[in-house]
Amino acid sequence: MNVNPALPKKYWHYVYLLKSKETPYIYIGCTSNLVKRLKEHNEGKVYSTKKILPVELIYYEAYRVKAYAYKREQALKKYGSGLAKLKQRLEIKGRAG
Template sequence: MKYIVYILYSVSIKKYYIGHTGNLEQRLKRHNAGLVRSTKPGVPWKFIYQEKYLTKQEAYKRELRIKSYKGGEAFKKLIEN
């Protein structure tokens, strides 16, 4: 199974959300249906970035790494590409 690290953006609250999942399509639907407590205030969310990994552990490590970039130059470069 492949795991995906993803970044979403909410135009309404001008914030990014970083997460990982095994099913991106289903997860995005849950975010936009208001079923995820942490993203409910920002509905609708727009998908802007993804990276694929073979294991959940690799995806989780990368998610944490990207979260550590948030607001910095590395994060800006990542989402601009």
């Protein structure tokens, strides 16, 4: 899952949304290895999503600068309006936790 094939994966940082297949729960996270992190979530290795498995990746954004990715993650978690607008644009239902 490399956004730009010319750049190695290690140069990208991802903000992502996971949706539980069983509940209306949406999880917001940030990682530098999206494929590995999604696997960890679905293997029950992440405390925050362990009780809502299975989860599926429904959205991600890629950033070249780690600080920007974490700032975006915090903005989505802290300010409900940013997440609400994103959910509306993507036609996603569910609640973030």
